[in-house]
Amino acid sequence: MTATTSRAAEILSRPTAINGLTVPNRIVMAPMTRQFSPGGIPGEDVVSYYSRRAAAGVGLIVTEGTYVGHESAGQSDRVPRFHGAEQLAGWQKVAEAVHAAGGTIVPQLWHIGMVREQGDPPFPEAPAVGPSGLVTAGAEPTGRAMTQRDVDDVIGAFAEAAAAAERIGFDGVEIHGAHGYLVDQFLWAGTNRRTDAYGGDPVARTKFAAEIVAAVRETVSPEFPIIFRYSQWKQQDYTARLAETPEELEAILTPLAAAGVDAFHASTRRYWLPEFDGADLNLAGWTKKLTGKQVITVGSVGLDGDFIRGFAGEGSPVRGIDDLLDRLESEEYDLVAVGRALLQDPQWAAKVLSGRFEELLPYDAAALKSLS
Numbered sequence: 001m002t003a004t005t006s007r008a009a010e011i012l013s014r015p016t017a018i019n020g021l022t023v024p025n026r027i028v029m030a031p032m033t034r035q036f037s038p039g040g041i042p043g044e045d046v047v048s049y050y051s052r053r054a055a056a057g058v059g060l061i062v063t064e065g066t067y068v069g070h071e072s073a074g075q076s077d078r079v080p081r082f083h084g085a086e087q088l089a090g091w092q093k094v095a096e097a098v099h100a101a102g103g104t105i106v107p108q109l110w111h112i113g114m115v116r117e118q119g120d121p122p123f124p125e126a127p128a129v130g131p132s133g134l135v136t137a138g139a140e141p142t143g144r145a146m147t148q149r150d151v152d153d154v155i156g157a158f159a160e161a162a163a164a165a166e167r168i169g170f171d172g173v174e175i176h177g178a179h180g181y182l183v184d185q186f187l188w189a190g191t192n193r194r195t196d197a198y199g200g201d202p203v204a205r206t207k208f209a210a211e212i213v214a215a216v217r218e219t220v221s222p223e224f225p226i227i228f229r230y231s232q233w234k235q236q237d238y239t240a241r242l243a244e245t246p247e248e249l250e251a252i253l254t255p256l257a258a259a260g261v262d263a264f265h266a267s268t269r270r271y272w273l274p275e276f277d278g279a280d281l282n283l284a285g286w287t288k289k290l291t292g293k294q295v296i297t298v299g300s301v302g303l304d305g306d307f308i309r310g311f312a313g314e315g316s317p318v319r320g321i322d323d324l325l326d327r328l329e330s331e332e333y334d335l336v337a338v339g340r341a342l343l344q345d346p347q348w349a350a351k352v353l354s355g356r357f358e359e360l361l362p363y364d365a366a367a368l369k370s371l372s
Contacts (some may be wrong), residue, residue: 009353011325015059016334018294019262020223021171023104023335025059026328027349030298030339031108031174031229033064033079036371040067040074040081042090047097049371053342054103057349060335061103062174062227062265063094065110068157071126073111082107082161092168099169106172106227109161111154113182114143114191115235130185131198131208136236137190151198151208154182159215162226172225175212178267180234183209187242187252188234202243202251210259217260227296228256229265232283238269246276250290263294265337271299272323284333297327298337302348303363316340316363321352343367 012026029050037046050061067074069083081087091107098105114130128143129150135142146154162173177183185191186208192199198207209228216226232241243249253264266284268275275283284297304319324336340363342348351359 006355007325008321008355011329012336012353016294018172018227019225020221021104021225023059024102025057025349025353026335027057027059027352028296028298028335028337029053029058029061029342030337031062031064031176032339032343034371035076035078037080037090038078039086040077040079040084041086042080042094044093045371046080046090047093050094050105051097051101051103052346053349054098054101054105056347057353058103058338058342060171061098061105062229062337063091063105063107065108065176066091066161068109068111068154068161070111070154070157072113072116072129073154073157075112075116082109082164083157088164088168091170095169095171104171106170106174106225107161107165108174108176108229109158109165110176111157111182113185115181116143130182131191132193134185134191134193136180136234137188137240145194151211155208155212155215158212159219162216162224163219166220166224172227172262173216173220174227174229174265175209175216176229177209178229178231178265180236180240183212184230184234187230188240190234190237190240202248203255206252206255210255213256213259213261225262226260227263227265228261229267231267232275233267233269246286246290249286253287253291257291257293261293263296263334264288264291265296265298266333268297268299271297271301271336273299281332282327285327288331288333294335295333296335296337297333298339300340301336301338302341302352302360318360318362340367346372 066080066082114135116128129146133141133143133145234240264287266287284295288295303316344363344367345361
């Protein structure tokens with residue numbers, strides 16, 4: 001690590017606004033599925049897990065993915081839900097603890113779509129659904145293509161979850177539109193073969209996501225932030241791309257911004273890689289250039305190793321952040337989401353902000369086994 005204490009603190013400590021929310025600094029905790037919420041209810045260990053990181057200086061926490069209230073939204077009874085009295089009471093305690101520690105927090109709202117296998121809890125009789133019943137490009141249908149009623153029900157579930165988030169004291173919401181899950185299955189031509197208004201060219205494939213955003217925008221207060229997370233890569237296909245050119249990316253992002261997105265969370269596997277030929281901008285940088293919205297970058301921040309292999313059990317050594325600070329200072333993007341490094345070390349933000357780079361820990365996959 002060669003970043004100086006003063007430079008890291010000066011750049012990362014600047015507050016920034018996402019709609020009506022002032023985030024106290026530029027450090028974001030990335031959403032990471034943990035499966036420590038039996039019955040979908042976050043308990044005191046989840047409360048402590050998030051509040052420890054807020055107390056150590058994380059400005060904005062994006063929670064792990066939380067299932068919206070649709071019968072086919074999820075596949076694990078240990079992943080938290082964002083519906084139901086007990087589940088929301090648990091989440092309210094999380095939000096209160098994060099605020100008491102000085103941080104801000106948004107839930108990530110999630111429907112996994114065709115990734116779900118029929119028979120999985122918590123809704124064992126529900127079918128896997130998606131835009132065309134496809135898990136990935138070139139596959140045979142293994143689920144049911146969504147009807148208009150399905151589409152309307154899922155849109156309503158996202159809106160209801162967002163309303164609940166505002167009601168119980170969260171600071172905004174993030175819609176999970178990345179990584180090959182339901183919303184992304186509509187965005188990606190490989191899994192969206194529809195011939196109605198929700199399929200076809202990139203703008204048509206954005207219709208479902210834009211309608212979710214618009215429904216959420218209508219349901220919550222005007223100043224309540226909506227963040228939209230998206231990616232080129234899918235868990236089913238790491239080489240997949242929504243857009244091959246900046247023009248194609250602009251066609252996808254423009255309807256989402258118009259529908260009410262306040263900030264984009266551009267998920268990449270390695271933030272330092274350029275997204276398109278001919279420019280050094282990463283996906284977050286292009287997103288900011290094309291939309292003018294606030295943008296969060298993410299992808300192996302602080303670590304020199306791919307996060308896919310990391311979550312499969314491979315460790316990662318510490319990586320310097322000078323290039324990250326350079327890009328942030330040049331306003332290529334606005335905030336930086338940290339995943340595995342924060343999962344490994346709750347004190348990561350405090351160490352970086354105080355220049356204790358020599359104390360940063362390499363990632364060890366054993367961290368996945370507990371809520372430290």
